[in-house]
Amino acid sequence: xxxxxxxxxxxxxxxxxxxxxxxxxxxxxxxxxxxxxxxxxxxxxxxxxxxxxxxxxxxxxxxxxxxxxxxxxxxxxxxxxxxxxxxxxxxxxxxxxxxxxxxxxxxxxxxxxxxxxxxxxxxxxxxxxxxxxxxxxxxxxxxxxxxxxxxxxxxxxxxxxx
Amino acid sequence: xxxxxxxxxxxxxxxxxxxxxxxxxxxxxxxxxxxxxxxxxxxxxxxxxxxxxxxxxxxxxxxxxxxxxxxxxxxxxxxxxxxxxxxxxxxxxxxxxxxxxxxxxxxxxxxxxxxxxxxxxxxxxxxxxxxxxxxxxxxxxxxxxxxxxxxxxxxxxxxxxxxxxxxxxxxxxxxxxxxxxxxxxxxxxxxxxxxxxxxxxxxxxxxxxxxxxxxxxxxxxxxxxxxxxxxxxxxxxxxxxxxxxxxxxxxxxxxxxxxxxxxxxxxxxxxxxxxxxxxxxxxxxxxxxxxxxxxxxxxxxxxxxxxxxxxxxxxxxxxxxxxxxxxxxxxxxxxxxxxxxxxxxxxxxxxxxxxxxxxxxxxxxxxxxxxxxxxxxxxxxxxxxxxxxxxxxxxxxxxxxxxxxxxxxxxxxxxxxxxxxxxxxxxxxxxxxxxxxxxxxxxxxxxxxxxxxxxxxxxxxxxxxxxxxxxxxxxxxxxxxxxxxxxxxxxxxxxxxxxxxxxxxxxxxxxxxxxxxxxxxxxxxxxxxxxxxxxxxxxxxxxxxxxxxxxxxxxxxxxxxxxxxxxxxxxxxxxxxxxxxxxxxxxxxxxxxxxxxxxxxxxxxxxxxxxxxxxxxxxxxxxxxxxxxxxxxxxxxxxxxxxxxxxxxxxxxxxxxxxxxxxxx
Numbered sequence: 001x002x003x004x005x006x007x008x009x010x011x012x013x014x015x016x017x018x019x020x021x022x023x024x025x026x027x028x029x030x031x032x033x034x035x036x037x038x039x040x041x042x043x044x045x046x047x048x049x050x051x052x053x054x055x056x057x058x059x060x061x062x063x064x065x066x067x068x069x070x071x072x073x074x075x076x077x078x079x080x081x082x083x084x085x086x087x088x089x090x091x092x093x094x095x096x097x098x099x100x101x102x103x104x105x106x107x108x109x110x111x112x113x114x115x116x117x118x119x120x121x122x123x124x125x126x127x128x129x130x131x132x133x134x135x136x137x138x139x140x141x142x143x144x145x146x147x148x149x150x151x152x153x154x155x156x157x158x159x160x161x162x
Numbered sequence: 163x164x165x166x167x168x169x170x171x172x173x174x175x176x177x178x179x180x181x182x183x184x185x186x187x188x189x190x191x192x193x194x195x196x197x198x199x200x201x202x203x204x205x206x207x208x209x210x211x212x213x214x215x216x217x218x219x220x221x222x223x224x225x226x227x228x229x230x231x232x233x234x235x236x237x238x239x240x241x242x243x244x245x246x247x248x249x250x251x252x253x254x255x256x257x258x259x260x261x262x263x264x265x266x267x268x269x270x271x272x273x274x275x276x277x278x279x280x281x282x283x284x285x286x287x288x289x290x291x292x293x294x295x296x297x298x299x300x301x302x303x304x305x306x307x308x309x310x311x312x313x314x315x316x317x318x319x320x321x322x323x324x325x326x327x328x329x330x331x332x333x334x335x336x337x338x339x340x341x342x343x344x345x346x347x348x349x350x351x352x353x354x355x356x357x358x359x360x361x362x363x364x365x366x367x368x369x370x371x372x373x374x375x376x377x378x379x380x381x382x383x384x385x386x387x388x389x390x391x392x393x394x395x396x397x398x399x400x401x402x403x404x405x406x407x408x409x410x411x412x413x414x415x416x417x418x419x420x421x422x423x424x425x426x427x428x429x430x431x432x433x434x435x436x437x438x439x440x441x442x443x444x445x446x447x448x449x450x451x452x453x454x455x456x457x458x459x460x461x462x463x464x465x466x467x468x469x470x471x472x473x474x475x476x477x478x479x480x481x482x483x484x485x486x487x488x489x490x491x492x493x494x495x496x497x498x499x500x501x502x503x504x505x506x507x508x509x510x511x512x513x514x515x516x517x518x519x520x521x522x523x524x525x526x527x528x529x530x531x532x533x534x535x536x537x538x539x540x541x542x543x544x545x546x547x548x549x550x551x552x553x554x555x556x557x558x559x560x561x562x563x564x565x566x567x568x569x570x571x572x573x574x575x576x577x578x579x580x581x582x583x584x585x586x587x588x589x590x591x592x593x594x595x596x597x598x599x600x601x602x603x604x605x606x607x608x609x610x611x612x613x614x615x616x617x618x619x620x621x622x623x624x625x626x627x628x629x630x631x632x633x634x635x636x637x638x639x640x641x642x643x644x645x646x647x648x649x650x651x652x653x654x655x656x657x658x659x660x661x662x663x664x665x666x667x668x669x670x671x672x673x674x675x676x677x678x679x680x681x682x683x684x685x686x687x688x689x690x691x692x693x694x695x696x697x698x699x700x701x702x703x704x705x706x707x708x709x710x711x712x713x714x715x716x717x718x719x720x721x722x723x724x725x726x727x728x729x730x731x732x733x734x735x736x737x738x739x740x741x742x743x744x745x746x747x748x749x750x751x752x753x754x755x756x757x758x759x760x761x762x763x764x765x766x767x768x769x770x771x772x773x774x775x776x777x778x779x780x781x782x783x784x785x786x787x788x789x790x791x792x793x794x795x796x797x798x799x800x801x802x803x804x805x806x807x808x809x810x811x812x813x814x815x816x817x818x819x820x821x822x823x824x825x826x827x
Contacts, residue, residue: 161262
């Protein structure tokens with residue numbers, strides 16, 4: 001969503017970029033691409049798997065937003081242990097109706113990691129774009145730099161954490 | 163003080179011997195990042211953000227604690243230093259919960275600012291996710307230890323400026339934590355005076371003030387106005403942050419001054435609350451048990467006719483607030499005393515002010531200022547509390563007393579009718595019955611000046627003897643006189659005599675500090691406070707009352723209102739029971755909508771500024787009285803009121819003050 005913050009400039013950007021796969025295109029296989037963008041912290045085994053796959057297939061990997069860079073709001077759960085988190089979420093919250101107290105799990109679901117972690121805990125990240133959401137200028141800057149063949153670093157005046 | 167020369171980042175810099183490297187750099191406009199350092203507090207060099215390279219030293223030095231030396235060559239901006247600083251910031255971020263998106267101080271946070279400044283786009287170290295406590299037990303303060311970077315600013319401000327020393331550090335390393343007293347919750351602390359100084363100096367979102375969070379970051383505020391706190395006679399300098407027409411935050415601004423930028427519980431909480439209270443915005447006239455709105459014209463017509471009728475019968479009275487500015491008090495003086503020649507004019511808590519006025523008068527006649535600036539408490543080797551409760555009356559002076567006792571090692575004596583406001587801190591604590599206060603002070607005076615033995619029937623004099631000995635020994639004692647103490651003028655005079663006898667002399671006057679609650683009490687003494695009490699005894703037909711509504715009115719004044727036949731109440735808030743007494747209610751601008759001057763017991767004339775523009779329905783005091791007198795058919799004789807600092811200034815050095823026999827009073 002934060003991409004839309006760059007307003008009409010997104011049109012110019014899209015002319016120079018070929019968007020192969022996004023969550024909207026319902027990705028089954030990650031293709032070989034120049035640039036991959038991960039947003040969000042890694043919370044379960046499937047997400048770790050995807051991050052590793054992306055690292056394999058992308059020449060440049062970008063950690064996008066505070067959650068991917070630092071762990072962000074997902075880390076709120078890291079101050080509790082995993083079982084307690086599941087118990088809280090599925091049985092104790094006010095809005096939950098779960099009289100049998102079933103906590104989802106088993107082999108069909110990817111297991112929750114002990115902690116939500118930043119992307120670079122699992123794979124090497126080339127570009128960090130912190131911000132919740134990132135500054136629109138930083139978004140544009142990062143892609144323009146990559147299009148020029150450089151690996152960007154977000155300048156101080158465009159950096160934010162909230 | 164020798165001048166020293168340094169080269170910092172290639173620039174020739176001048177400093178004074180005794181300066182730290184940081185001080186020299188700051189004097190020469192060279193920026194060194196800091197985090198635990200705060201001007202006015204003892205530097206501890208714990209955060210290590212200010213590390214610099216000094217030629218000839220193979221270690222990095224912390225600029226905030228390293229003394230600058232002549233000929234030093236200092237580098238503050240090398241790549242090595244930048245990387246070290248960034249590394250420190252990353253370690254701090256990894257240590258606790260420093261996720262900005264769910265912190266109320268994001269945007270106002272010094273840690274965040276520094277991290278951005280150092281281009282910290284990721285953290286290379288694993289996070290600890292150690293779950294610390296979030297102490298939400300205090301009514302106004304929240305202390306989330308998960309946001310803490312252990313810079314110790316709160317500990318230092320609490321000990322060095324407030325003198326409470328409520329906060330300290332427990333444990334070591336990763337487990338180190340800020341602790342309240344001996345492990346109590348902040349809300350249960352017996353030493354905390356709830357001044358909020360810790361929150362004001364906290365660089366992160368650890369200690370926050372609930373009343374201010376999410377009201378607007380400092381940077382987002384539309385206006386920042388310097389003014390003063392009108393809640394007591396110290397007149398602490400404040401900074402008001404205005405956002406969308408409301409007061410989002412109040413901070414003490416005198417960081418390098420005597421109070422160190424602290425405010426007390428009154429300034430910190432009552433001031434912002436005062437902008438949220440129900441306001442009186444249009445004139446109202448009583449109709450049975452309630453009020454109806456009226457035009458200014460109608461309200462003033464009614465007020466003028468009642469006032470005129472009462473004046474003709476010599477039954478008109480006026481009680482005004484000691485929180486009025488010098489300018490307002492001059493208007494009151496011109497109208498009530500000079501123009502209408504009214505006998506019954508007084509101030510709230512008039513009896514106390516009259517006690518000080520009459521008690522001080524003989525010394526003022528000698529050309530001596532019979533009191534000294536409150537911060538001189540910190541210069542004294544013996545503070546004597548005379549039936550005062552500074553923490554309640556003029557709270558920041560209580561900080562001065564505590565700091566002087568705990569940090570400066572001064573002695574502290576308490577002589578009171580009630581309890582000891584500085585429990586566990588006093589060297590001598592004496593209880594005196596109210597009737598006996600004069601005799602006790604007289605006996606002390608005779609013991610100190612003439613060496614007479616203390617002989618007070620029915621009283622154990624051992625503590626008094628100890629106090630007399632301390633007074634004889636002390637070089638610069640200070641006497642803090644409470645409001646209760648001043649109910650009798652001769653006691654005040656006798657205590658000033660005692661100050662003279664014990665050599666309590668300061669540059670600006672005698673070492674006496676009157677605890678007058680109202681901000682402009684000294685100017686009120688100079689203008690409206692009458693010589694004789696009349697409240698409660700005089701038969702009043704029409705009473706004009708001007709109250710800011712900020713502090714509750716004293717019971718005596720309220721009684722006078724209830725006993726007068728017609729009451730014109732001029733106030734800012736729908737404050738009870740004050741408005742219940744009214745027959746006509748006139749709206750007044752609130753403290754943050756007014757400007758003017760206060761004559762403070764710090765000895766400075768300080769300026770109150772308009773922080774928020776008043777509503778258009780409000781009128782200033784001058785305009786109201788122009789109209790009122792016009793309707794009454796009288797012409798105003800303006801008074802030539804001397805600014806109170808002139809009245810109370812010394813024309814002879816305080817050392818020349820002579821004792822006065824109390825019969826003269």
